[in-house]
Amino acid sequence: MTIAQQTAPADPLLIFDDVVVSFAAGTGMISRLRGLSTQFNAVDHVTLNVARGEILGVVGESGSGKTTICKAALGLHPIARGAVSLEGAPLDLSSGAMQMVFQDPLSSLNPRQTVAKALSIPLRLHGHAGKKDIDAAIDALLVDVGLGSQFRNRFPHELSGGQLQRAAIARALATQPRVLFADEAVSKLDVSVRAQILNLLKRLRDKHDLTIIFVTHDLHVARFLCDRIAIMYFGKLLEVGPTRDVYADPNHPYTQELLGTLDKERKTEVSTRDIFNPLTDDTRACRYLGRCPHALDICAKQHPSQRQTGPAHRTACYLFPEDEP
Ligand SMILES: Nc1ncnc2c1ncn2[C@@H]1O[C@H](COP(=O)(O)OP(=O)(O)OP(=O)(O)O)[C@@H](O)[C@H]1O
Ligand SMILES: [Mg+2]
Secondary structure (H helix, E strand, C coil): CCHHHCCCCCCEEEEEEEEEEEEECCCCHHHHHCCCCCEEEEEEEEEEEEECCCEEEEECCCCCCHHHHHHHHCCCCCCCEEEEEECCEECCHHHCCEEEECCCHHHHCCCCCCHHHHHHHHHHHCCCCCHHHHHHHHHHHHHHCCCCHHHCCCCHHHCCHHHHHHHHHHHHHCCCCCEEEEECCCCCCCHHHHHHHHHHHHHHHHHHCCEEEEEECCHHHHHHHCCEEEEEECCEEEEEEEHHHHHHCCCCHHHHHHHCCCCHHHHHHHHCCCCCCCCCCCCCCCCCHHHCCCCCHHHHCCCCCCEEEECCEEECCCCCCCCCC
16 A cells, blocks of 8 residues: 555644564474464554644554554664655654654653652753753743653652653653653553643643654543544554544454444454464465454455545455455
8 A cells, every 4th residue: 555545634744654574483493394484563554644743543452563563663673675754754763753652651760860860861862952951941841741850859669650651751852742642551550640631731732733653451541532543453554544543443453343333242252262373374465354253255365455444444354345446
């Protein structure tokens, strides 16, 4: 599929164009003797446009490639095929234009650094110089994330989970990124703190015209926060569309399974079936084939292309007609 066929945003900021990320796997003697593949695509030909200022939810079960696709955009995993571009240009990873916030802020902050120290490092890299300038920038960041300057001299172990995540977000904002990747950034927080951090992300998006890629397992969180939802399964993008459309009318059987809208009989049938194994199953087939209650002969032969299934909704499934050429 070409970029022009993508649904999507008229004004894309970030473009994933046919991105493949491969990892070595099963490189042992037994795998070789059995003739099993030694490479698998954790992200497999994903094309996705992300609009300026949108919050895109990336949803899928464990191992579907959500973290891998974010890390590939940040240059933390090599891209085997395809490309990621920001504002039409190849990525300049030194610019700090994209940042990531992780699930566990305690492990992403240095335990021996105060909050002020942790913020001063990216601020210096981003051109701030002189104590006065850096101090002012630290205070502004702390206010921005709802902490305030009284947190400057605290160490990570002196912060609550919510405060830690705010400090991690402040550090990510220090380079004035255009895109923020938030990988399960609220999943370790309790419910009331989670809501506060989600509201903070919304507020920061509005204030800084930030684009947020929000990775989550939690469909309730995604529904609350995200403008659009991308559903991934074993490295494939199966469905993408506006949140209200995906929730009101989930097209892909996998999305229906996730949202619990597959009818009961089919759901039981699906849950007892085999999940895809990238090392032993035919990687040309639809990766949801083993679990799909609607599988057709063609699904075993070739993974379906993305099809237009609504004005801004696309689904990779043979149950829908192919796009007109
Ligand atoms: N550095 C790596 N080397 C080899 N395989 C990897 C590496 N990183 C991830 N993988 C594999 O790639 C696949 C996708 O992993 P990824 O971490 O992107 O999944 P995820 O969707 O983020 O899952 P989770 O919801 O559990 O965080 C998995 O099979 C994983 O084991
Ligand atoms: Mg992950």
